[in-house]
Amino acid sequence: MEFDDKVPIYYQIKTVIYDQIIAGQLAPGDKLPAIRQLAVSLTVNVNTVQRALREMIDEGVVISQRGRGNFVTSNAEIVEQLKQELIDRYLKQLYDQLHRLNISDEQIVNEVTAYIERQGDLNDDNTES
């Protein structure tokens, strides 16, 4: 995969794996690939993968079992919390940017709703054609 070289690589690895967990590609309790395998598939250094894993373990999202490997936590609460954090982060980004343009809260809500409707139509068109 392509990384943004301005952002620490370990952080981007963490984001990739968290995205997979939230999207359900990695289910709670799933075993993560071996470190070297992850490094090869992401084309990054083994040490960087290790650092990303260490942080994910510290945050409780990944559970390390000695001699068996690393697993996604089966604690649904943590996954849910992770999801909420991500949603909050993206919303904050959106909100901050629009707010900076002096767009009122009310208008933001309206624009978002309208946008979602348009996207919905677009997706429908795509599936029909």
Added chain:
Amino acid sequence: MTTTLKVENLNYRRNLKRILADVSLSLTGNKIVGLLGENGAGKTTLMRLIAGVAKNAKGIISVNDKTDLATRKSLISYSNPLGGMATNKRISEVKDFYQQVYPDFDEQKYNQMITFLKLDESQRLSALSKGTGEKLVISLTLARQASVYLLDEPFSGIDSMSRKKIINSIIQWKPADSLMVISDHYVSEIAPILDEIVVVKDNTIVVHKAADTIREESGQSIEDYYESLYGEADSND
């Protein structure tokens, strides 16, 4: 055991020209370190001095606290195994030679690599393209079970497909407890696999930093950061 490569107060002149001045460097652990600098900055010379094939420098070079030349050569795998070899040799002959003179040559690993890199052992060195030549060099260099790997510009002048395969081989086959130094004058292609970078400029080392620290502290890409050292900050325009 973690590997330590130490260079202390290294000074080197050749043909009445200063090439390295007061170079000190300490690398530890199982990292991959990028040795960056313009062409002619002294990257190759530094590697050749560490590997023990360049002579007459003042200063101390040690690997795992060993300074003896022959011992150092046994701990270091330097990526110039074809230097001076007759070009009419076949890959299989080169491998036989390597296997004979390096007690730490791992044939099984070598075979895995040449299969992955699709090297044809019956080819002669003179018939190899730049990319294929580099693939052979990587296979020979990594097939040794060394403490330190010195790869001198393994990507210069080769196509992106070969480059990707070589990078993958490095990730896959670099022994877990070894130290690796990769030199390059063009950093963006290897930036994601580097733990640390060392920049050689004006005959000496001007920067030695962790790659992610640079990204965190400056918010710059490694390439932008590297270029800014040369005063080419106009890349932001």
Added chain:
Amino acid sequence: MTKFTSLIPAFLRDRFKSLNRIILLMLIAIVMTEVYVFFQEGTGNLGASLMSYTVLWSSVASFVVFIRLSMFNENVYQNDSIRLIPASDTKVYLGSLCTTVISFLYFMVVQLVLRIVTTLLAGNNFTDIMGQIFSESGLNSGQGIAIVLVSLGIAIVAIMMVWTTISLIHLIMLSIDAFLPIGRQRIIRGILYIVISLAIIRLGAAFFNIYGTLMNGLSLGWGAAFSILGVLALVVVVESVVNILLMNKFVETAQ
């Protein structure tokens, strides 16, 4: 660390391959010349010409072999693929010199076999010839073998001395090279090569001159033969020590 016993076969392979090619060419040359003689002069002169052309072509081959082996021997010093080998410079130097000598012995054995074969082919009886030599010189076969062995020893040590001397000149040049300014190198190098070569030859001549004067009193007996052997060996050892030192301290591989 690489063992001496691993270095020797690794170094021998290339030298043998090259020598075998030269031997093959030599054999082809002899056969071709014989075929030519056969068509020109018929079968009458075939035996005698075989022996003389074998001598001719094998001297040509010996010369080529000497040059090739010298090249192999000198090629070591600036060669990364050899000097990266985890072994001390002493081991690498001696390994290379030994393989050069072994290769030369191999070529001499091939020559000997060839001479015997051509002698027999030419219709002579080999043991008769040897017997004749011994009876004419008034030596018994034991003494004869001793003489052959000592002269062989002197020949081998003498050629080793030629190789260590070539290396000495080459290594002194390479050592000085590192301290010369770039640009002027070629001219200075040319002059230095001549000066150093002459100096070493003069030094050698003077040395053997003194030695010869000292030896003058003695007649050419066993004592003289062994002392020649000893002196040659001493020169080989001294030059080798200097060569290893230069190699270790100053001589870099080519980039």
